[in-house]
Amino acid sequence: MRLFLPALVMIAFLAACSSGGRVAPVHHLGAVPHVGPRPSHYTVRRGDTLYSIGWRYGVHYRTLAHWNAIRPPYTIYVGQKLRLNSPSKSAAKPKQASENKKSVTKSTASPPLTTVKAVPVKKALSPERPTKVAHGIRWYWPTQGEVIQNFSRTEAGRKGVDIAGELGQPVVAVADGKVVYSGRGLPRYGKLIIVKHDANFLSAYAHNRLLVSKEGDSVKGGQKIAEMGRSGTDRVKLHFEIRHHGQPVDPLRYLPE
Template sequence: MFGVLKILGISILLLLLVSCGSHMAPTSSLKQPPSIRLNYHTVSKGDTLYSIAWRYGKDFRQLAALNGIRSPYNIYPGQRLKLTGKVPPSASSKAPIAAKKTVSKPVSSKKPVATASKKSLTKAPRRQMAQTKRAGSIRWRWPVQGQLISRFRSGDPLRKGVDIAGEKGESVLAAADGTVIYAGSALRGYGKLLIVKHSEVYLSAYAHNHRLLVKEGSKVKAGQRIAELGSSGTDRNKLHFEIRKNGQPVDPLAYLP
Protein backbone atom coordinates (compact mmCIF):
# COMPACT_ATOMS: atom_id res chain seq x y z
CA MET A 1 0.00 0.00 0.00
CA PHE A 2 2.81 2.38 0.94
CA GLY A 3 4.52 1.65 -2.40
CA VAL A 4 1.36 2.49 -4.38
CA LEU A 5 0.97 5.83 -2.57
CA LYS A 6 4.64 6.64 -3.20
CA ILE A 7 4.27 5.98 -6.95
CA LEU A 8 1.04 8.01 -7.06
CA GLY A 9 2.76 10.96 -5.36
CA ILE A 10 5.67 10.94 -7.80
CA SER A 11 3.25 10.87 -10.75
CA ILE A 12 1.34 13.89 -9.44
CA LEU A 13 4.60 15.81 -8.93
CA LEU A 14 5.71 15.09 -12.49
CA LEU A 15 2.35 16.26 -13.87
CA LEU A 16 2.65 19.54 -11.96
CA LEU A 17 6.18 20.17 -13.27
CA VAL A 18 5.11 19.54 -16.90
CA SER A 19 2.08 21.79 -16.47
CA CYS A 20 4.17 24.66 -15.07
CA GLY A 21 6.82 24.26 -17.76
CA SER A 22 4.26 24.48 -20.55
CA HIS A 23 3.30 28.00 -19.47
CA MET A 24 6.87 29.39 -19.28
CA ALA A 25 7.78 31.72 -22.15
CA PRO A 26 10.94 30.73 -24.02
CA THR A 27 13.89 33.06 -23.50
CA SER A 28 13.93 34.03 -27.16
CA SER A 29 10.42 35.52 -26.88
CA LEU A 30 11.26 37.83 -23.97
CA LYS A 31 11.48 41.37 -25.33
CA GLN A 32 13.67 44.17 -24.06
CA PRO A 33 11.74 47.06 -22.50
CA PRO A 34 11.21 50.00 -24.89
CA SER A 35 13.84 52.73 -24.76
CA ILE A 36 12.92 55.77 -22.69
CA ARG A 37 13.88 59.27 -23.75
CA LEU A 38 15.23 61.04 -20.70
CA ASN A 39 14.34 64.69 -20.09
CA TYR A 40 16.51 65.15 -16.99
CA HIS A 41 19.83 63.95 -15.61
CA THR A 42 20.71 63.92 -11.92
CA VAL A 43 24.37 64.73 -11.40
CA SER A 44 26.43 62.00 -9.72
CA LYS A 45 29.89 62.18 -8.16
CA GLY A 46 32.49 62.29 -10.93
CA ASP A 47 30.14 63.88 -13.49
CA THR A 48 31.12 67.06 -15.30
CA LEU A 49 29.00 69.15 -17.65
CA TYR A 50 31.22 67.93 -20.49
CA SER A 51 30.83 64.23 -19.61
CA ILE A 52 27.05 64.58 -19.30
CA ALA A 53 26.85 66.35 -22.67
CA TRP A 54 29.03 63.60 -24.15
CA ARG A 55 26.81 60.85 -22.72
CA TYR A 56 23.66 62.25 -24.30
CA GLY A 57 25.20 63.50 -27.54
CA LYS A 58 24.64 67.17 -26.65
CA ASP A 59 26.68 70.29 -27.36
CA PHE A 60 28.10 71.29 -23.97
CA ARG A 61 27.29 74.95 -24.70
CA GLN A 62 23.67 74.16 -25.41
CA LEU A 63 23.39 72.04 -22.24
CA ALA A 64 24.91 74.87 -20.21
CA ALA A 65 22.58 77.47 -21.73
CA LEU A 66 19.55 75.22 -21.22
CA ASN A 67 20.31 75.07 -17.50
CA GLY A 68 21.57 78.64 -17.05
CA ILE A 69 25.11 77.50 -16.22
CA ARG A 70 27.99 79.85 -17.01
CA SER A 71 31.65 79.05 -17.66
CA PRO A 72 33.56 77.35 -16.01
CA TYR A 73 30.42 75.14 -15.92
CA ASN A 74 30.54 74.02 -12.28
CA ILE A 75 27.90 71.47 -11.25
CA TYR A 76 27.33 69.48 -8.05
CA PRO A 77 26.07 65.97 -7.08
CA GLY A 78 22.30 65.83 -6.79
CA GLN A 79 21.76 68.73 -9.20
CA ARG A 80 19.00 68.06 -11.75
CA LEU A 81 19.85 69.12 -15.29
CA LYS A 82 17.38 69.55 -18.13
CA LEU A 83 18.30 67.62 -21.28
CA THR A 84 15.48 68.89 -23.52
CA GLY A 85 13.52 72.09 -24.01
CA LYS A 86 14.09 75.57 -25.35
CA VAL A 87 17.00 77.69 -24.26
CA PRO A 88 15.75 80.79 -22.39
CA PRO A 89 16.52 84.02 -24.35
CA SER A 90 18.53 85.41 -21.41
CA ALA A 91 20.59 82.23 -21.14
CA SER A 92 21.29 82.06 -24.87
CA SER A 93 22.64 85.61 -24.79
CA LYS A 94 25.02 84.67 -21.95
CA ALA A 95 26.17 81.40 -23.51
CA PRO A 96 25.90 81.89 -27.29
CA ILE A 97 25.93 78.83 -29.51
CA ALA A 98 27.83 79.05 -32.76
CA ALA A 99 25.63 78.89 -35.84
CA LYS A 100 26.15 75.93 -38.10
CA LYS A 101 26.94 78.19 -41.05
CA THR A 102 30.00 79.61 -39.29
CA VAL A 103 31.57 76.22 -38.53
CA SER A 104 34.59 75.46 -40.67
CA LYS A 105 34.44 72.26 -42.66
CA PRO A 106 37.32 69.79 -42.94
CA VAL A 107 39.61 70.53 -45.86
CA SER A 108 39.31 67.66 -48.29
CA SER A 109 42.49 66.15 -49.66
CA LYS A 110 43.08 65.27 -53.29
CA LYS A 111 41.96 61.73 -52.51
CA PRO A 112 39.21 61.82 -49.87
CA VAL A 113 39.21 59.07 -47.25
CA ALA A 114 35.78 57.95 -48.45
CA THR A 115 37.23 56.92 -51.82
CA ALA A 116 40.30 55.18 -50.45
CA SER A 117 40.55 51.42 -50.61
CA LYS A 118 39.51 49.37 -47.61
CA LYS A 119 43.00 47.94 -47.30
CA SER A 120 44.59 51.39 -46.95
CA LEU A 121 42.36 52.24 -43.97
CA THR A 122 42.90 49.12 -41.90
CA LYS A 123 46.11 50.27 -40.30
CA ALA A 124 47.78 53.50 -39.24
CA PRO A 125 51.34 53.03 -40.57
CA ARG A 126 54.24 54.21 -38.44
CA ARG A 127 55.12 56.92 -40.96
CA GLN A 128 51.57 58.37 -40.66
CA MET A 129 51.80 58.80 -36.89
CA ALA A 130 53.69 62.09 -37.28
CA GLN A 131 51.58 63.34 -40.20
CA THR A 132 48.77 65.83 -39.65
CA LYS A 133 45.62 66.89 -41.47
CA ARG A 134 44.01 70.29 -41.04
CA ALA A 135 40.30 70.73 -40.30
CA GLY A 136 39.54 74.41 -39.84
CA SER A 137 42.18 75.69 -37.42
CA ILE A 138 42.96 72.21 -36.03
CA ARG A 139 45.63 69.79 -37.20
CA TRP A 140 44.77 66.16 -36.44
CA ARG A 141 47.11 63.18 -36.15
CA TRP A 142 46.66 59.49 -35.33
CA PRO A 143 46.45 58.87 -31.56
CA VAL A 144 47.96 55.39 -31.74
CA GLN A 145 49.49 52.99 -34.26
CA GLY A 146 47.63 49.73 -34.84
CA GLN A 147 45.06 47.68 -36.69
CA LEU A 148 41.71 49.39 -37.30
CA ILE A 149 39.20 46.82 -36.02
CA SER A 150 35.97 48.84 -35.98
CA ARG A 151 34.82 51.85 -37.99
CA PHE A 152 32.41 54.69 -37.45
CA ARG A 153 28.82 54.15 -38.52
CA SER A 154 26.41 57.07 -38.48
CA GLY A 155 23.36 56.44 -36.29
CA ASP A 156 24.84 53.34 -34.62
CA PRO A 157 25.17 53.99 -30.85
CA LEU A 158 27.84 51.30 -30.62
CA ARG A 159 30.02 52.73 -33.40
CA LYS A 160 30.42 56.42 -32.63
CA GLY A 161 34.13 56.30 -33.41
CA VAL A 162 36.91 53.91 -34.43
CA ASP A 163 38.61 51.10 -32.50
CA ILE A 164 42.35 50.59 -32.94
CA ALA A 165 43.97 47.41 -31.60
CA GLY A 166 47.23 47.62 -29.68
CA GLU A 167 49.37 46.28 -26.85
CA LYS A 168 48.71 46.97 -23.18
CA GLY A 169 50.77 49.93 -22.02
CA GLU A 170 51.32 51.29 -25.52
CA SER A 171 51.41 55.08 -25.75
CA VAL A 172 48.17 56.94 -26.54
CA LEU A 173 48.91 60.37 -28.01
CA ALA A 174 46.83 63.53 -28.14
CA ALA A 175 45.34 63.82 -31.63
CA ALA A 176 45.59 67.63 -31.55
CA ASP A 177 46.41 70.53 -29.24
CA GLY A 178 43.82 71.09 -26.55
CA THR A 179 42.72 71.03 -22.91
CA VAL A 180 41.70 67.92 -20.96
CA ILE A 181 38.10 68.50 -19.84
CA TYR A 182 37.39 65.00 -18.49
CA ALA A 183 39.59 62.30 -16.96
CA GLY A 184 37.87 59.42 -15.23
CA SER A 185 35.75 56.28 -15.52
CA ALA A 186 32.23 57.49 -14.73
CA LEU A 187 30.92 57.11 -18.29
CA ARG A 188 29.58 53.59 -18.67
CA GLY A 189 31.05 51.63 -21.58
CA TYR A 190 34.15 53.81 -21.98
CA GLY A 191 36.38 52.49 -19.20
CA LYS A 192 39.16 54.91 -18.23
CA LEU A 193 38.39 57.86 -20.46
CA LEU A 194 39.96 61.16 -21.51
CA ILE A 195 38.06 63.92 -23.31
CA VAL A 196 40.05 66.76 -24.85
CA LYS A 197 38.59 70.09 -25.95
CA HIS A 198 40.29 71.45 -29.06
CA SER A 199 37.96 74.40 -29.77
CA GLU A 200 34.39 75.50 -29.12
CA VAL A 201 33.39 73.11 -31.92
CA TYR A 202 35.63 70.04 -31.65
CA LEU A 203 36.22 67.53 -28.85
CA SER A 204 38.02 64.17 -28.97
CA ALA A 205 37.84 61.11 -26.69
CA TYR A 206 40.27 58.30 -25.84
CA ALA A 207 38.61 55.31 -24.14
CA HIS A 208 39.49 51.92 -22.54
CA ASN A 209 42.88 53.14 -21.32
CA HIS A 210 44.98 51.14 -18.86
CA ARG A 211 46.28 54.30 -17.19
CA LEU A 212 45.58 58.03 -17.57
CA LEU A 213 48.69 60.24 -17.59
CA VAL A 214 47.05 63.68 -17.56
CA LYS A 215 44.44 65.34 -15.35
CA GLU A 216 41.43 67.57 -15.98
CA GLY A 217 42.58 71.06 -16.84
CA SER A 218 45.90 69.91 -18.33
CA LYS A 219 47.03 71.59 -21.56
CA VAL A 220 48.22 69.03 -24.09
CA LYS A 221 50.05 69.23 -27.40
CA ALA A 222 49.47 67.09 -30.49
CA GLY A 223 51.58 63.96 -30.18
CA GLN A 224 51.95 64.24 -26.40
CA ARG A 225 51.65 60.96 -24.45
CA ILE A 226 48.40 61.25 -22.48
CA ALA A 227 47.51 57.64 -21.60
CA GLU A 228 48.49 53.99 -21.80
CA LEU A 229 46.43 51.73 -24.04
CA GLY A 230 44.45 49.02 -22.23
CA SER A 231 41.19 47.10 -21.93
CA SER A 232 39.24 48.92 -19.21
CA GLY A 233 35.52 48.59 -19.88
CA THR A 234 36.03 46.13 -22.75
CA ASP A 235 37.25 42.61 -23.53
CA ARG A 236 40.49 43.33 -25.39
CA ASN A 237 43.35 45.81 -25.56
CA LYS A 238 42.34 48.65 -27.87
CA LEU A 239 41.84 52.39 -28.11
CA HIS A 240 38.34 53.64 -28.83
CA PHE A 241 38.74 57.08 -30.43
CA GLU A 242 35.97 59.58 -31.13
CA ILE A 243 35.70 63.08 -32.54
CA ARG A 244 32.62 65.19 -31.74
CA LYS A 245 31.63 68.28 -33.75
CA ASN A 246 29.13 70.52 -31.94
CA GLY A 247 28.35 67.58 -29.68
CA GLN A 248 27.65 65.12 -32.50
CA PRO A 249 29.87 62.12 -33.41
CA VAL A 250 31.65 62.40 -36.75
CA ASP A 251 33.79 59.91 -38.65
CA PRO A 252 37.39 60.23 -37.37
CA LEU A 253 38.70 58.87 -40.66
CA ALA A 254 37.52 62.07 -42.38
CA TYR A 255 39.88 64.05 -40.12
CA LEU A 256 42.91 61.79 -39.61
CA PRO A 257 45.71 61.88 -42.20
Protein backbone atom coordinates in the same frame (compact mmCIF):
# COMPACT_ATOMS: atom_id res chain seq x y z
CA MET B 1 4.38 0.79 -29.47
CA ARG B 2 5.01 0.01 -25.80
CA LEU B 3 8.76 0.40 -26.32
CA PHE B 4 8.32 3.71 -28.18
CA LEU B 5 6.20 5.48 -25.53
CA PRO B 6 8.92 5.69 -22.83
CA ALA B 7 11.26 7.31 -25.36
CA LEU B 8 8.65 9.94 -26.21
CA VAL B 9 8.07 10.64 -22.52
CA MET B 10 11.82 11.07 -21.94
CA ILE B 11 12.17 13.47 -24.89
CA ALA B 12 9.26 15.57 -23.65
CA PHE B 13 10.77 15.66 -20.14
CA LEU B 14 14.19 16.84 -21.41
CA ALA B 15 12.57 19.52 -23.58
CA ALA B 16 10.62 20.84 -20.60
CA CYS B 17 13.77 20.97 -18.48
CA SER B 18 15.78 22.79 -21.13
CA SER B 19 13.07 25.42 -21.67
CA GLY B 20 13.09 26.30 -17.99
CA GLY B 21 16.87 26.65 -17.72
CA ARG B 22 18.86 29.90 -17.57
CA VAL B 23 19.92 31.69 -20.72
CA ALA B 24 23.48 33.02 -20.80
CA PRO B 25 23.41 36.83 -20.58
CA VAL B 26 24.58 38.89 -23.55
CA HIS B 27 26.93 41.76 -22.73
CA HIS B 28 27.20 44.68 -25.16
CA LEU B 29 30.76 45.92 -24.81
CA GLY B 30 30.77 48.60 -27.46
CA ALA B 31 31.12 52.26 -26.47
CA VAL B 32 27.47 53.29 -26.28
CA PRO B 33 26.96 56.70 -24.59
CA HIS B 34 23.20 56.29 -24.05
CA VAL B 35 20.59 53.87 -25.33
CA GLY B 36 16.99 54.94 -25.94
CA PRO B 37 15.30 58.35 -25.85
CA ARG B 38 17.14 61.11 -24.05
CA PRO B 39 15.58 61.79 -20.62
CA SER B 40 14.26 65.25 -19.86
CA HIS B 41 16.59 65.80 -16.90
CA TYR B 42 19.80 64.45 -15.37
CA THR B 43 20.92 64.65 -11.73
CA VAL B 44 24.63 65.42 -11.38
CA ARG B 45 26.69 62.74 -9.66
CA ARG B 46 30.16 62.80 -8.15
CA GLY B 47 32.81 62.90 -10.91
CA ASP B 48 30.51 64.36 -13.60
CA THR B 49 31.44 67.37 -15.71
CA LEU B 50 29.27 69.28 -18.14
CA TYR B 51 31.43 67.87 -20.93
CA SER B 52 30.99 64.21 -19.88
CA ILE B 53 27.22 64.63 -19.50
CA GLY B 54 26.98 66.26 -22.92
CA TRP B 55 29.10 63.46 -24.39
CA ARG B 56 26.89 60.75 -22.90
CA TYR B 57 23.66 62.23 -24.27
CA GLY B 58 24.98 63.68 -27.54
CA VAL B 59 24.48 67.35 -26.65
CA HIS B 60 27.06 70.10 -27.11
CA TYR B 61 28.34 71.30 -23.73
CA ARG B 62 27.59 74.92 -24.62
CA THR B 63 24.01 73.96 -25.50
CA LEU B 64 23.62 72.28 -22.10
CA ALA B 65 25.07 75.37 -20.46
CA HIS B 66 22.60 77.60 -22.30
CA TRP B 67 19.60 75.44 -21.42
CA ASN B 68 20.58 75.48 -17.74
CA ALA B 69 21.86 79.07 -17.44
CA ILE B 70 25.39 77.91 -16.59
CA ARG B 71 28.23 80.28 -17.40
CA PRO B 72 31.96 79.54 -17.98
CA PRO B 73 33.90 77.81 -16.49
CA TYR B 74 30.78 75.57 -16.48
CA THR B 75 30.94 74.49 -12.84
CA ILE B 76 28.25 72.00 -11.84
CA TYR B 77 27.28 70.53 -8.47
CA VAL B 78 26.47 67.11 -7.07
CA GLY B 79 22.68 66.83 -6.83
CA GLN B 80 22.06 69.58 -9.40
CA LYS B 81 19.23 68.77 -11.80
CA LEU B 82 20.14 69.59 -15.40
CA ARG B 83 17.72 69.97 -18.27
CA LEU B 84 18.65 67.77 -21.26
CA ASN B 85 16.19 69.28 -23.74
CA SER B 86 15.42 72.78 -24.89
CA PRO B 87 13.22 74.54 -22.32
CA SER B 88 10.05 76.41 -23.24
CA LYS B 89 10.24 80.19 -23.15
CA SER B 90 8.15 80.31 -20.01
CA ALA B 91 10.39 77.80 -18.23
CA ALA B 92 13.70 79.41 -19.11
CA LYS B 93 14.14 81.55 -16.01
CA PRO B 94 17.69 82.28 -14.80
CA LYS B 95 16.29 82.84 -11.28
CA GLN B 96 15.22 79.19 -11.02
CA ALA B 97 18.66 78.01 -12.10
CA SER B 98 20.23 80.25 -9.44
CA GLU B 99 17.98 78.85 -6.71
CA ASN B 100 18.76 75.30 -7.84
CA LYS B 101 22.47 76.02 -7.58
CA LYS B 102 22.14 77.17 -3.95
CA SER B 103 20.28 74.04 -2.89
CA VAL B 104 22.96 71.50 -3.86
CA THR B 105 26.44 70.55 -2.66
CA LYS B 106 29.49 71.53 -4.66
CA SER B 107 31.14 68.61 -6.49
CA THR B 108 34.71 67.63 -5.72
CA ALA B 109 35.25 66.96 -9.42
CA SER B 110 37.05 69.47 -11.61
CA PRO B 111 34.85 71.84 -13.63
CA PRO B 112 34.18 70.54 -16.06
CA LEU B 113 28.28 67.51 -39.93
CA THR B 114 27.42 65.79 -41.78
CA THR B 115 28.98 62.31 -41.80
CA VAL B 116 30.23 60.17 -44.65
CA LYS B 117 30.11 56.42 -45.15
CA ALA B 118 33.11 54.72 -43.58
CA VAL B 119 35.48 52.82 -45.85
CA PRO B 120 37.19 49.69 -44.46
CA VAL B 121 40.73 50.60 -43.43
CA LYS B 122 43.61 48.29 -42.59
CA LYS B 123 46.95 50.01 -42.23
CA ALA B 124 49.64 50.82 -39.71
CA LEU B 125 49.06 54.04 -37.82
CA SER B 126 51.69 56.13 -36.09
CA PRO B 127 51.68 59.46 -34.20
CA GLU B 128 54.96 60.29 -36.01
CA ARG B 129 53.27 60.34 -39.41
CA PRO B 130 52.47 63.67 -41.08
CA THR B 131 49.68 65.70 -39.56
CA LYS B 132 46.62 67.07 -41.30
CA VAL B 133 45.11 70.51 -40.85
CA ALA B 134 41.30 70.58 -40.94
CA HIS B 135 38.96 73.24 -39.55
CA GLY B 136 41.98 75.16 -38.30
CA ILE B 137 43.22 72.23 -36.17
CA ARG B 138 46.37 70.17 -36.75
CA TRP B 139 45.42 66.50 -36.26
CA TYR B 140 47.59 63.51 -35.33
CA TRP B 141 46.77 59.79 -35.14
CA PRO B 142 45.90 58.82 -31.54
CA THR B 143 47.98 55.62 -31.48
CA GLN B 144 49.70 52.98 -33.60
CA GLY B 145 47.77 49.94 -34.77
CA GLU B 146 45.20 48.55 -37.18
CA VAL B 147 41.73 50.03 -37.54
CA ILE B 148 39.50 47.06 -36.72
CA GLN B 149 36.14 48.84 -36.68
CA ASN B 150 34.98 51.89 -38.61
CA PHE B 151 32.55 54.68 -37.86
CA SER B 152 28.83 54.23 -38.42
CA ARG B 153 26.24 56.96 -38.10
CA THR B 154 23.41 54.49 -37.45
CA GLU B 155 24.87 51.49 -35.60
CA ALA B 156 25.17 51.64 -31.80
CA GLY B 157 28.68 51.33 -30.45
CA ARG B 158 30.28 52.61 -33.64
CA LYS B 159 30.41 56.36 -33.08
CA GLY B 160 34.14 56.34 -33.68
CA VAL B 161 36.90 53.94 -34.73
CA ASP B 162 38.50 51.04 -32.87
CA ILE B 163 42.27 50.62 -33.15
CA ALA B 164 43.95 47.38 -32.06
CA GLY B 165 47.25 47.44 -30.23
CA GLU B 166 49.33 46.14 -27.34
CA LEU B 167 48.58 46.51 -23.65
CA GLY B 168 50.25 49.65 -22.34
CA GLN B 169 51.20 51.23 -25.66
CA PRO B 170 51.02 55.05 -25.80
CA VAL B 171 47.80 56.90 -26.60
CA VAL B 172 48.38 60.51 -27.62
CA ALA B 173 46.24 63.63 -27.98
CA VAL B 174 45.20 64.07 -31.61
CA ALA B 175 45.51 67.87 -31.36
CA ASP B 176 46.33 70.65 -28.94
CA GLY B 177 43.69 71.12 -26.28
CA LYS B 178 42.59 70.86 -22.67
CA VAL B 179 41.55 67.71 -20.81
CA VAL B 180 37.95 68.24 -19.68
CA TYR B 181 37.29 64.71 -18.41
CA SER B 182 39.51 61.95 -17.06
CA GLY B 183 37.87 59.00 -15.32
CA ARG B 184 35.58 56.02 -15.75
CA GLY B 185 32.14 57.45 -14.99
CA LEU B 186 30.65 56.89 -18.48
CA PRO B 187 29.16 53.41 -18.97
CA ARG B 188 30.93 51.12 -21.46
CA TYR B 189 33.84 53.50 -22.07
CA GLY B 190 36.11 52.16 -19.34
CA LYS B 191 38.89 54.56 -18.39
CA LEU B 192 38.18 57.56 -20.60
CA ILE B 193 39.79 60.88 -21.48
CA ILE B 194 37.98 63.71 -23.26
CA VAL B 195 39.97 66.60 -24.76
CA LYS B 196 38.47 69.93 -25.81
CA HIS B 197 40.26 71.35 -28.84
CA ASP B 198 38.21 74.48 -29.44
CA ALA B 199 34.60 75.66 -29.03
CA ASN B 200 33.40 73.11 -31.60
CA PHE B 201 35.58 69.98 -31.39
CA LEU B 202 36.11 67.37 -28.68
CA SER B 203 37.94 64.04 -28.90
CA ALA B 204 37.65 60.97 -26.67
CA TYR B 205 39.96 58.04 -25.92
CA ALA B 206 38.32 54.99 -24.28
CA HIS B 207 39.24 51.60 -22.73
CA ASN B 208 42.63 52.75 -21.44
CA ARG B 209 44.72 50.89 -18.87
CA LEU B 210 46.21 54.06 -17.39
CA LEU B 211 45.15 57.72 -17.60
CA VAL B 212 48.27 59.89 -17.68
CA SER B 213 46.57 63.28 -18.00
CA LYS B 214 44.04 64.68 -15.55
CA GLU B 215 41.21 67.18 -15.83
CA GLY B 216 42.44 70.71 -16.44
CA ASP B 217 45.73 69.67 -18.10
CA SER B 218 46.74 71.46 -21.28
CA VAL B 219 48.08 68.99 -23.85
CA LYS B 220 49.83 69.21 -27.20
CA GLY B 221 49.06 67.20 -30.31
CA GLY B 222 51.12 64.00 -30.19
CA GLN B 223 51.58 64.18 -26.40
CA LYS B 224 51.01 60.95 -24.44
CA ILE B 225 47.83 61.16 -22.37
CA ALA B 226 47.06 57.49 -21.64
CA GLU B 227 48.10 53.87 -22.11
CA MET B 228 46.04 51.44 -24.16
CA GLY B 229 44.07 48.82 -22.26
CA ARG B 230 40.86 46.82 -22.22
CA SER B 231 38.83 48.55 -19.52
CA GLY B 232 35.12 48.30 -20.34
CA THR B 233 35.64 46.02 -23.35
CA ASP B 234 36.52 42.46 -24.37
CA ARG B 235 39.98 43.05 -25.89
CA VAL B 236 42.92 45.43 -25.89
CA LYS B 237 42.06 48.37 -28.14
CA LEU B 238 41.52 52.10 -28.30
CA HIS B 239 38.03 53.35 -29.05
CA PHE B 240 38.48 56.86 -30.47
CA GLU B 241 35.80 59.45 -31.22
CA ILE B 242 35.57 63.03 -32.46
CA ARG B 243 32.53 65.17 -31.72
CA HIS B 244 31.63 68.32 -33.69
CA HIS B 245 29.02 70.49 -31.99
CA GLY B 246 28.28 67.53 -29.73
CA GLN B 247 27.56 65.10 -32.57
CA PRO B 248 29.77 62.10 -33.53
CA VAL B 249 31.63 62.47 -36.83
CA ASP B 250 33.85 60.07 -38.75
CA PRO B 251 37.40 60.51 -37.36
CA LEU B 252 38.89 59.40 -40.70
CA ARG B 253 37.69 62.68 -42.21
CA TYR B 254 40.06 64.59 -39.93
CA LEU B 255 43.03 62.31 -39.26
CA PRO B 256 45.96 62.35 -41.72
CA GLU B 257 46.33 59.73 -44.45
